[in-house]
Amino acid sequence: MEMVSRLRRKFIALGTAAVVLIVFVVLAALNLASFYDEGSRIEAVLSYITRHDGKLPEKRIVDEGFDYTPEFAFQTRYYWAKFSEDGALLAADASHIAAVTDEEAEVLAARLAHGASLRGNYEADGAYYAYLITKLEGGGSFVVVMDCTREMQMVWNGVRFSVLVGLLCVLLYIALVACFSRCLVAPFVRNLKSQRQFVTNASHELKTPIAIISANTEVLEITMGKNQWTETILKQVKRLSGLVNDMVALAKLEERVSEHFxxxxxxxxxxxxxxxxxxxxxxxxxxxxxxxxxxxxxxxxxxxxxxxxxxxxxxxxxxxxxxxxxxxxxxxxxxxxxxxxxxxxxxxxxxxxxxxxxxxxxxxxxxxxxxxxxxxxxxxxxxxxxxxxxxxxxxxxxxxxxxxxxxxxxxx
Structure with missing residues (x-):
């Protein structure tokens, strides 16, 4: 039946919309948390380098909740530069990064030091860099720039994987609901058929007394003449008969359309x-x-x-x-x-x-x-x-x- 088919489609559509919304909210929360966590970790490393004059620990320590392993100093790519209050270069070190030369490090660090933001990120040659600028006590600034390409690739890979898993979950849900939706709407179908059968049976039962009332009233009009009472009875009988016919027509409409269309x-x-x-x-x-x-x-x-x-x-x-x-x-x-x-x-x-x-x-x-x-x-x-x-x-x-x-x- 068309009505049942439409009900199943609507049920699947609404259920899918709800699942998509839930999956979207959950994945968005997880991925935002991942970005936030990675951003906090990057900022903690930049802060450590700044506080320790451009150096990372060569042995395992725990600082501000972050565990620095002995190999961490060799895995991290970064450069730094110090500038005086008038912008003159005081010191610089690009020995911990291969993608940037000493001259490039000085130019990039100077450009960042004269910028409006004290922290941020930028992309260059397909690599992702984060920076932190700290104002020195005697004037001037300390600029630290770290290559975060590997970290951000891991985060984005996690985003892509989570989206793929979310899509698979939604498709699996649609498949399961499509399979079981017939069982879910079965009680509605039975109730609908029972309702139509009741309307049809009740209408047929009503037609007989309506016809008798109409015939008896017409006999009264023939024998005793028309009056306002007989006219009212016939008028209401006609109205009730039309209503019964309309109810039967409405009950059978979908069946007629779906099966005999x-x-x-x-x-x-x-x-x-x-x-x-x-x-x-x-x-x-x-x-x-x-x-x-x-x-x-x-x-x-x-x-x-x-x-x-x-x-x-x-x-x-x-x-x-x-x-x-x-x-x-x-x-x-x-x-x-x-x-x-x-x-x-x-x-x-x-x-x-x-x-x-x-x-x-x-x-x-x-x-x-x-x-x-x-x-x-x-x-x-x-x-x-x-x-x-x-x-x-x-x-x-x-x-x-x-x-x-x-x-x-x-x-x-």
């Missing part, structure tokens, strides 16, 4: 004219008028009965609830690029200001909560229209402007 090329212009003609007399009896603007050559690939039902529901709704003496405007045009159709029905509705029109497609919704007025709102028919448009993967919109309400169905 045979799409053909439907001439929407002919269907629209047929629907409009069928409402001319009822509209005239209510002092209203049908006005059409139907474009020829509009076709869609669908079921002709379903398209007729959609148009019939919207026009019936407009004729029933249009203001007295108003025009019901029926328009049909091609969709974008000449594909599909756009069917709209507009009717005057003076009392429509400030109403939540999105609720008109809810089952049994009436704008008047008392349900006593014949023009209290829009009945179950709009729900049927919304279901049809949904099954056909179209859009049904409603808007209110200049005292008129318009329902527009767009199909591809």
């Amino acid at each position: 045979h799409p053909i090329d439907v001439n929407c212009a002919e269907t629209a004219r047929e629907v409009a003609a069928s409402f001319e007399l009822p509209a005239k009896e209510q002092g209203k008028r049908i006005v059409t603007e139907i474009e020829d050559g509009v076709h869609v690939l669908a079921d002709q009965r379903i398209i007729y039902t959609l148009m019939n529901v919207l026009v019936d709704n407009a004729v029933k609830y249009a203001d007295d003496g108003g025009d019901v405007q029926i328009a049909l045009a091609s969709g974008r690029r000449g594909r599909g159709m756009v069917f709209s029905v507009t009717n005057p509705y003076a009392a429509g200001e400030g109403i939540d029109y999105s609720r008109f497609f809810e089952r049994f919704y009436r704008e008047d909560a008392s349900h006593n007025s014949e023009k209290a709102g829009y009945g179950i028919g709009l729900t049927i229209a919304a279901e049809i448009v949904s099954y056909l993967k179209g859009k049904l919109a409603v808007r209110y402007k200049d005292g008129a309400i318009t329902f527009e169905a767009a199909l591809k």
